[in-house]
Amino acid sequence: MEEKPKPSMEQIVYDKLKYSILHRELAPGTQLVESTISEKLKVSRTPIRNAIKRLSLEGLINIIANRGAFVIQPSxxxxxxxxxxxxxxxxxxxxxxxxxxxxxxxxxxxxxxxxxxxxxxxxxxxxxxxxxxxxxxxxxxxxxxxxxxxxxxxxxxxxxxxxxxxxxxxxxxxxxxxxxxxxxxxxxxxxxxxxxxxxxxxxxxxxxxxxxxxxxxxxxxxxxxxx
The missing domain is CATH 1.20.120.530 (GntR ligand-binding domain-like)
Structure with a gap:
């Protein structure tokens, strides 16, 4: 029986963030600080940034130039x-x-x-x-x-x-x-x-x-x- 390939770090970050947003663990408007995630997972910021971009395309995260990435917070x-x-x-x-x-x-x-x-x-x-x-x-x-x-x-x-x-x-x-x-x-x-x-x-x-x-x-x- 073939072993399933391990998910990439980008996929792990993506899955964790998406789960946390959809299960209402992260409040709308929460800033997703790359350094915080990086320090917790002991990983570079590149997979974190890619995961955030994917969630942005799905409408769950709002990326604001010169400010950062935030869980979407509609009025x-x-x-x-x-x-x-x-x-x-x-x-x-x-x-x-x-x-x-x-x-x-x-x-x-x-x-x-x-x-x-x-x-x-x-x-x-x-x-x-x-x-x-x-x-x-x-x-x-x-x-x-x-x-x-x-x-x-x-x-x-x-x-x-x-x-x-x-x-x-x-x-x-x-x-x-x-x-x-x-x-x-x-x-x-x-x-x-x-x-x-x-x-x-x-x-x-x-x-x-x-x-x-x-x-x-x-x-x-x-x-x-x-x-």
Whole structure:
């Protein structure tokens, strides 16, 4: 049996930082001081810098010239604006999509909800985000409007970062998940071709998603305690 190659130091730093950010151990706005990580791991700064760049491309770290790298810290106003834009764009897209959604599409949406349910059972945040994005973007793509699809994908990508930082995912089990119940209700409205109730259900669902964010979280660690 072949032994798996040992992960590189860059991968170790990347995995540790990402885990700490996604599991809310590092507070938004925390500065990632290369020298602190370097001293802890007894490693040069090059793999640390490369790991930070990778996380920056994923939207989890903000690199500011002449200041350093920081865990992303979106303002409440920024988050509100993203959700407000999402509500209007997604409802406009789904209005166009409703007549184009097939039975096969509905069956796929139900499978996505099962993936979402599994994510709560497995406590797998990435699986939850993937299933949630697949559900909503399936509805949007059926609109056939390339501008709505492009703008929605950009907003969803940004909101996914907020979900990773602030969502109550880790405190909820699948029996209690309002997200799963609301997705099933949305599917029901689609099957009934009830455009008015579908619009209402979508608006309420996205609003609930925003209200579920825990933007003020107290139990963070210092960078020095992570490594």
């Amino acid at each position: 409440i106003d920024e988050i509100v604006q993203a959700y407000e834009a999402r509500i209007e764009l997604e409802c406009a897209a789904v209005k166009l999509s409703l007549s184009k959604i097939t039975t096969d599409d509905i069956n796929k949406l139900k499978l996505m909800v099962e993936d979402e349910r599994a994510s709560f059972i497995n406590k797998d945040m990435i699986q939850f985000i993937d299933a949630n994005e697949a559900f909503h973007m399936t509805l949007v793509r059926k609109s056939g409007n390339k501008f709505l699809i492009e703008f929605m994908q950009k907003i969803v990508n940004q909101i996914n970062v907020y979900l990773q930082l602030f969502d109550t995912f880790y405190n909820v089990n699948f029996e209690e998940s309002e997200s799963i119940k609301e997705h099933l209700n949305i599917i029901d409205m689609i099957e009934k071709k009830d455009s008015l109730q579908l619009d209402k259900a979508l608006r309420e669902h996205i609003s609930h998603s925003f209200r579920d964010l825990e933007i003020n979280k107290a139990s963070y660690k210092m960078l020095n305690d992570i490594f």
